[in-house]
Amino acid sequence: MVTRTRRSAAPATPSAQAQPAPAARAARAVRKNVRRAASGMLGLSGERMSKVDTAWLRMDSDSNLMMINGVWTLAPGITWEALCERVQQRLLQYPRFHQRVVEDAAGATWVEDQRFDIAAHVVRERLPRRKGLSPQQALQERVGELAMRPLDARRPLWQIHLVEDFTGDDGQRGSALIVRIHHCIADGIALISVTMSLVDGGSEPPKRSRKAPASAEDWIADALIRPLAGITTKALDLAGDSAARSLHLLREPEKVLEHGLAGSVDAARVAYQLLSDAAALALMPDDSPTRLKGKPGRAKRVAWCPPIPLDEVKAIGRALNCSVNDVLLACVAGALGSYLRQHGDDPADKEIRAMIPVNLRPLEEAWKLGNRFGLVPLVLPIGLANPIERVYEVRRRMTALKGSTQPLLAFAMLAVAGLLVKPAQDALLNLFGRKTTAVMTNVPGPGEALTLCGARVTQCMFWVPQSGDIGLGVSILSYGGGVQFGVITDTQLCPEPQQIIDAFTPEFAQLSLLTLMLPWGSE
Template identity: 40%
Template structure:
């Protein structure tokens, strides 16, 4: 387990997009992306933070050259947000400078994990300069003596987890020598010369789980038909509105500027997948159950576990169809998974979560939430904030799972050894759990509000203990 905190002066209030300059033109931002942009608050920024650990060192010049070539070809990464008076738009940043977006620092104290944690903490609450594109890459040199860590900061308005995983692939090489053709670069840049079938085949080889996400849920909703989707959405909206607010626990409350993060050691993917099968569920069922157990342990250790405690985690569901895999932006909805934190027995808790998740698989909730986000992004800001507050009351945490490449990839000639990340907590939530698999292992990142949970490492420790308890019973 590694833990970090953010401290320092509160960031300035988040301002509205700057107006277009004379002669500039913009492309309207989708309503859903605009909703994510407007969720930014000084105490709760909608930034995705990721860590890429490389084997060996990469210089700042190498990184800038690579990212200028790869990300520079994706229009969104050279655009800033602006206002044309009535709409929020993307417009080319005429002052774009790769040196502003790709910087470096030297890790102190020999580059230990603790030193990495401290340096990461200083950036968690820092908003982007909206006069420029909403992303940054920070090279942290000297990790464990000689390795480079790439700390990625990208605003959620640019894309969701599936979109950003494709961006990750576009800036990497598929072999050590960098000779293998990377079709993702051309795909995301637009006007790809690679046959579509080639891109799909390469994606299936590298990310079979992600491709299943893109074919199963999105195409399943498409097959349901417009009438069934419409009726299901009406019923789903009614159930969402009627659902009571989550109980008040130590995980809910007023948010502050300070944040904490923790992450797990690498977990062998096939071992936990085999354990999930033995228990009669999915990998997600297993990880969600162990995390619910970790949350239970945290509350119990603090003497703050209510009898029969049960709350929900908001979980993204992909709605991006396969033929739109090149598009950025946000194409997902949410389901609200009930977590029986009050159940002490690990197997009983696992079975309840398995049944709860199974009941949600044909739910129309993802379509309802996506529609509400679209409506919110097109509404006055005050109405959006009201909607976010209402639906934020229905959950206590955000749980997200992004399957990454199954095989290793390389960044500027260096093998990417490890990846983990932290998800933003929309709806003024103070707890986020992020799961990412890569090259045969799974990492979980836990992000919390420091005023609510000052020590998320204890949640990670509880998760590990619960996983071991399930393994002993399975």
């Protein structure tokens, strides 16, 4: 805490007494502006946005908006009035959903929206009715259009569009929700927590204690140093207790002597791992050239498939001694390879890189929102035609990434990017865009079917945003005993994402059949 001592006023000098009024007013104005700038920089007039969230806020581009887009279908339908009431009761318990963002030279601040209007955020939507266009296709087209419509920066950065009268491909009449939330508010894991408070029977989020205005030193510690140190520890915990201990040794080298040679070896091992992973990120080779890689335009399309039974995916994983994630990622790689072959490209000997988010916080703290994840680059073996061989290759590559500090380094890079001016931030983050074809995420959703305002949530899907020149987003979501696969694409690079979706189910079916034909216990 910085304290100031009051000095006795010095006698006025003749020059001070003779200071002209305009000069005095100018001096007062300068002092006022300096105080105002300092207040804004330190977040004293609101809650300061973290540097990682600031990076996501400023990552919007003409080709990619940093919004998480989602769709829920409900049966039977719900009314706009009922949805507004539920949002006011539950969603607005999270401060971020009634706060707008004010940017300044040093970053951004969350401030209360004094003119908050629920009708501006929960809006009625009417899908176009065109000959040959099913309601499902109309919904997909509308999601693609909204994915490229910026949110109103004068208001909290989220919207829910309600289609009150919607009929799905299964013939069920009901409603559909299109949800748009800017990534600076939260990541996918945190939004699952939001979802669970919004549905019937959901609990309100824990109450957060309000902090007193912080000094400059407190703000720097709280906003920059402590969160990064804490998340670093959690990330290295994934690699084992010795890695976590070594982190503390690296931060406090004088304790190496107390821990002896073993501590020194652990510290050296983690230091080597950090340097190796940093070099791997910096020196990533370019992806294989495919039609999915290039300069994106300004239009998006989305598609998703019907749910696949999660028990079937688990059974394949057990039979092949692989994780559910290995199985699903192998099917994604197969679907992308099949799509390329369908369009005359030979994917043999080709590989594409997908950036995969890795959660860096305890799930019980997801209600705090914000972004607490890193990224790891997974090279997808799209050129392997044999589904079994592809699963084992994905497993091998995923195993090699375990214990990596790359998620931590990616998180740190985002934190640094949030400290820079936007052109410098863009230049830094283009490292990922140039070397990556897709962003891919796998989020575990609720295991049981949910209800909202008395209506059953029959289907839910979401799409991750892409940054820079990345034109392909792949999402995998488990919900209610099923797993869904969805893609969002830039129309200039992939005009018909449904063709990728249509290849996913046959890839899974082929893998399932071949797994049944294998002798037990073999690999």
